[in-house]
Amino acid sequence: MVDAPVDPITTAAWADLRALADGFTPDLRGWFAADPERATDLTRTAGDLHVDLSRNLVDADVLAALLALAEQVGLERHRDDMFAARRINVTEDRAVLHTALRLPPGSRLELDGTDVVPEVQEVLTRFLAFADDVREGRWRGVTGAAITTVVNIGIGGSDLGPVMAYEALKPFVREGLECRFISNLDPTDAAEKLSGLDPATTLFIVSSKTFGTLETLTNARLCRSWLLDAFRDAGVIEAGADRDAVARHFVAVSTALDKVADFGIDPANAFGFWDWVGGRSSVDSAIGLSLAIAIGPDGFREFLGGFHTMDEHFRTAPIEQNVPVLMGLLNVWYANFLGAQTHAVLPYAQSLHRFPAYLQQLTMESNGKGVRWDGSPVSTSTGEVFWGEPGTNGQHAFYQLIHQGTRLIPADFIAFATPAHPLRDGDQDVHQLFLANFLAQTQALAFGKTVDEVRAEGTPESIVPARVFTGNRPTTSIMAPALTPRVLGQLIALYEHITFTQGAIWGVDSFDQWGVELGKQLAVQIVPALGDDTDLAAHQDPATRALIAYYRKHRSS
Numbered sequence: 001m002v003d004a005p006v007d008p009i010t011t012a013a014w015a016d017l018r019a020l021a022d023g024f025t026p027d028l029r030g031w032f033a034a035d036p037e038r039a040t041d042l043t044r045t046a047g048d049l050h051v052d053l054s055r056n057l058v059d060a061d062v063l064a065a066l067l068a069l070a071e072q073v074g075l076e077r078h079r080d081d082m083f084a085a086r087r088i089n090v091t092e093d094r095a096v097l098h099t100a101l102r103l104p105p106g107s108r109l110e111l112d113g114t115d116v117v118p119e120v121q122e123v124l125t126r127f128l129a130f131a132d133d134v135r136e137g138r139w140r141g142v143t144g145a146a147i148t149t150v151v152n153i154g155i156g157g158s159d160l161g162p163v164m165a166y167e168a169l170k171p172f173v174r175e176g177l178e179c180r181f182i183s184n185l186d187p188t189d190a191a192e193k194l195s196g197l198d199p200a201t202t203l204f205i206v207s208s209k210t211f212g213t214l215e216t217l218t219n220a221r222l223c224r225s226w227l228l229d230a231f232r233d234a235g236v237i238e239a240g241a242d243r244d245a246v247a248r249h250f251v252a253v254s255t256a257l258d259k260v261a262d263f264g265i266d267p268a269n270a271f272g273f274w275d276w277v278g279g280r281s282s283v284d285s286a287i288g289l290s291l292a293i294a295i296g297p298d299g300f301r302e303f304l305g306g307f308h309t310m311d312e313h314f315r316t317a318p319i320e321q322n323v324p325v326l327m328g329l330l331n332v333w334y335a336n337f338l339g340a341q342t343h344a345v346l347p348y349a350q351s352l353h354r355f356p357a358y359l360q361q362l363t364m365e366s367n368g369k370g371v372r373w374d375g376s377p378v379s380t381s382t383g384e385v386f387w388g389e390p391g392t393n394g395q396h397a398f399y400q401l402i403h404q405g406t407r408l409i410p411a412d413f414i415a416f417a418t419p420a421h422p423l424r425d426g427d428q429d430v431h432q433l434f435l436a437n438f439l440a441q442t443q444a445l446a447f448g449k450t451v452d453e454v455r456a457e458g459t460p461e462s463i464v465p466a467r468v469f470t471g472n473r474p475t476t477s478i479m480a481p482a483l484t485p486r487v488l489g490q491l492i493a494l495y496e497h498i499t500f501t502q503g504a505i506w507g508v509d510s511f512d513q514w515g516v517e518l519g520k521q522l523a524v525q526i527v528p529a530l531g532d533d534t535d536l537a538a539h540q541d542p543a544t545r546a547l548i549a550y551y552r553k554h555r556s557s
């Protein structure tokens with residue numbers, strides 16, 4: 001049994017933080033002036049990540065109280081429980097062992113008396129060998145052609161991780177190989193992603209932990225029909241030879257291998273994983289198969305190595321040096337004491353354009369909870385809204401509100417010293433221009449521009465107020481040498497453990513997601529009403545009835 005969660009608001013540290021927050025006046029200009037070492041003292045290293053926390057709205061007292069809070073709620077004990085395979089996913093009675101997926105071969109981790117590492121390594125070896133076969137043209141389609149396009153069909157964690165990582169690591173993708181990702185139930189997604197594909201050179205990966213997800217199974221059937229129709233039309237397969245075509249063009253990744261067989265995929269072409277891997281932390285399992293095909297087995301092992309580096313940092317670094325712990329505690333400070341409701345993640349790397357979307361599932365599915373893991377209601381707000389866009393696009397869209405709006409929006413900036421594409425505009429290194437914007441934005445957010453500074457520029461008095469920047473807008477700057485598979489693994493694991501830290505402080509089960517179930521059940525009940533004109537009076541609420549009536553009136557057929 002996992003210990004009952006400590007209600008954070010009953011701790012002495014919470015009372016201290018309340019007192020500190022009362023009348024708290026952030027003063028980044030003053031703090032930096034008074035302490036020339038602030039930047040150095042509040043910068044931490046985790047693996048290849050250089051993390052500058054100095055422009056957060058904390059002084060030594062707040063930091064000390066946050067660290068005390070971590071101790072008083074038993075954060076480290078809870079973390080150790082996770083690494084030790086205790087069933088901390090209480091509502092699903094499961095261990096939480098995504099960290100086992102990235103343990104080096106030869107490690108040992110027992111779950112109910114069985115070492116899980118050999119099994120993890122066996123599946124890893126098998127799916128990486130398959131990835132290599134596809135890359136090297138040893139795996140061929142039913143016509144004998146090599147595979148050039150891989151289509152991952154999945155949703156949520158079975159999509160967001162692979163697509164985000166594929167986009168992030170495009171420079172490492174083997175030339176001549178392309179991955180596409182179908183996730184949405186909107187048929188537009190499948191139609192657009194299938195467009196222009198040659199079935200003879202296309203491999204579909206049906207990725208679903210449960211193999212019961214409506215979107216994924218529907219899209220998988222659409223793709224299977226598309227493939228078989230195309231082969232039949234081209235005379236490639238005879239009637240009755242569907243099985244061979246499906247076997248050469250469909251593989252699956254799932255924990256439910258029996259259902260894979262029911263779909264018609266040869267279990268020999270299926271890769272398993274385990275119920276102790278949450279969907280939102282499964283990109284490092286066989287769910288990452290499309291990525292493994294794209295960047296190759298060595299790249300994928302490097303990716304896993306990056307995760308493991310961050311796991312070890314989280315597991316062993318003292319909490320005052322522990323980057324995920326510190327970033328998680330800062331988020332708690334902003335969310336519970338300074339009133340922040342959202343958190344921006346702003347990568348200064350176009351390749352990370354899907355990273356904020358990935359983090360939305362990771363953070364919001366994990367910590368968007370109103371009860372603790374013992375069923376008692378939470379006593380604080382939980383789970384900020386994570387959002388973001390890559391710089392510099394965001395600068396020309398929503399940064400205005402972050403700089404001068406009335407809301408507190410803590411932001412993480414992520415930048416790399418070496419770009420994916422080192423282009424020049426004449427004499428100008430474009431990446432330097434780009435990085436200058438990252439540095440300028442974080443500086444402006446922290447230190448702003450005073451009335452005196454605005455006046456000194458000769459600004460007409462009437463518009464001085466509009467041109468003042470208050471500053472004290474908190475940011476964390478994360479830098480790394482370059483966006484490699486190893487660094488991406490570290491970044492993902494960093495946010496996994498930040499999310500864990502916040503969940504542990506709040507006492508919620510960060511590993512279930514019951515909140516997505518009700519809508520799924522209702523959709524099943526509503527489907528028949530869209531397909532025919534039966535009387536709606538007996539069921540559905542009046543608003544739903546009215547919308548269905550609108551649909552019936554306006555549908556095209």
Ligand SMILES: O=P(O)(O)OC[C@H]1O[C@](O)(CO)[C@@H](O)[C@@H]1O
Pocket residue numbers: 155156157158207208209210211212213216279280365513516
């Ligand atoms: O991999 P599956 O089982 O198809 O589930 C997809 C997604 O659906 C959810 O269960 C709920 O949205 C996610 O947690 C999961 O990643």
